[in-house]
Amino acid sequence: MxxxxxxxxxxxxxxxxxxxxxxxxxxxxxxxxxxxxxxxxxxxxxxxxxxxxxxxxxxxxxxxxxxxxxxxxxxxxxxxxxxxxxxxxxxxxxxxxxxxxxxxxxxxxxxxxxxxxxxxLRDLSFLSQAPDTAFNKGYIAASGHYQLFIDNILDLSHTDYLHPDTLGGGSITRTRAKVEQREDGIIAIRWDSYDDVPPPLVRGKLPPGVERADSWTHVEWSAPGIMKLINGVVPAGSPREGSGTSTNVHIMTPETARTTHYFFASTRDYTVEDAQLNAAIGEIRNRIFSTEDEPMIAAQQARMGEADFWSLKPALLRIDEGAVAVRRRLEALIAAEHAA
Known part of the structure; x- marks a missing residue:
């Protein structure tokens, strides 16, 4: 490979x-x-x-x-x-x-x-700058091609179906992502949702009784498999400035053609001294990725078998725009490296 x-x-x-x-x-x-x-x-x-x-x-x-x-x-x-x-x-x-x-x-x-x-090396200094009480991390020895795990983060509409009780809720599916290919090699995907139902996991950040929210999730991919995610939520119509955001990474390193080293971490710029909250966030993230994402992608890989992704002629949807852009960019980088 x-x-x-x-x-x-x-x-x-x-x-x-x-x-x-x-x-x-x-x-x-x-x-x-x-x-x-x-x-x-x-x-x-x-x-x-x-x-x-x-x-x-x-x-x-x-x-x-x-x-x-x-x-x-x-x-x-x-x-x-x-x-x-x-x-x-x-x-x-x-x-x-x-x-x-x-x-x-x-x-x-x-x-x-x-x-x-x-x-x-990409600047991920926010990881080392975060205090221990606002930093949690994990690792999964995952089954599946590393690009399948990359696809999973680049199309977050899956959260509405695979994680409906935590990360989902429907707002991402109802939001059209904006994909930007930048000159620095980063491909950025933005989901900005307005006046919608907030995901269950972030409702605790909203004042009591607030049922509608503006939320945002921005993903920045850089080769080969480094993704930085920024997300936040505020009551619908409220300013975002000073509301507090989470900044996360998902990093995929190939082990073999069908297995992946999956590294992830989360930081935040609010209640940074709350060690109990930090532990709870880390536990939830580890559980979601290890019991929901990884088994789904492992099953996906099993159904694909040894076949190349494109050879199976996937029926692409609008939600695949970011993932397809990243696959094409990575293919071009590999081809250029071989040519050189």
Whole structure:
């Protein structure tokens, strides 16, 4: 399967990386993530060049990974630093991937390492700037092609049917999305609903007795699978300024052609010191994504089987405009990368 490679993929949340490191398959390649003696994250192809044992089964000490099978040791750059059985040769080297740590997460570059520019990482600093009491996150090892999960966020009309008791309510279905393709590579989709029934999950933000609301959800996608969502709600006809908004991310990293690493997080700019509210928001989000979204997309993938999405000739609707735009953009980026 073809992937966009010269870009930053989220590999893990920072706190997932413990003392023993973390083994994770990314873009169908086994990768071992660990920290060196200074705490800097490193990433190696998770296979010893000698007899192909997983390096992740070995030991990490002082920034060196020692293969448990025959004792060869490798540093964070992939070089062999110890061969108990003879000289260190050029064949005893492991591919190392550029890694940076930012926005409470670890990001890996799976393409040409010479092109790995930290400045190319999308600015998600709102994640690290949020206090712990206004930040919650999650991770799902999900079944389904990563683009199916991207589609799911780019067409939020599904919330009215898959999540009617929490995120839905009908207002998004009754609102026509506006899709904008920006010069910075971001595709933005806006749902602005006026004087409609608010979704159940946000009714607590409205004054008692308010039954009609103006609500908005704006999604910004950037390659390969990073989506920033901003949403809010006010009583119908009220100004939005100062009303308090939630800013969220949904980040999809391919594991294989049919499985996805699904990372998500939520922040807010209101009642930021309310740890109890934060925990409740995190619990609800984790439950919704793991028990409603993921099973639906897993079932969708099962019905598709091994077939390519376009080969099945999907009967596209107006609500698919944003998702189709993103699929076409990603296809063009992959084709251009291959051509280069």
């Amino acid at each position: 073809s992937y966009l490679r010269n870009c930053w993929y989220m590999a893990a949340w920072s706190d997932e990386l413990g003392e023993k490191g973390l083994s994770r398959t990314l873009l169908e390649q086994p990768v071992f993530l660990f920290r060196d003696e200074e705490g800097t994250p490193k990433a190696l192809f998770d296979r010893c060049p000698h007899r192909f044992a997983p390096l992740s089964m070995g030991d990490v000490a002082q920034g060196v990974v020692t293969c448990r099978y025959h004792g060869l040791a490798f540093d964070g750059a992939g070089g062999c630093v110890r061969n108990p059985h003879g000289p260190v040769t050029r064949a005893l080297a492991v591919t190392a991937f550029p890694v940076i740590e930012a926005h409470r997460a670890l990001w890996i570059w799976m393409g040409d390492p010479a092109l790995a520019d930290p400045a190319a």
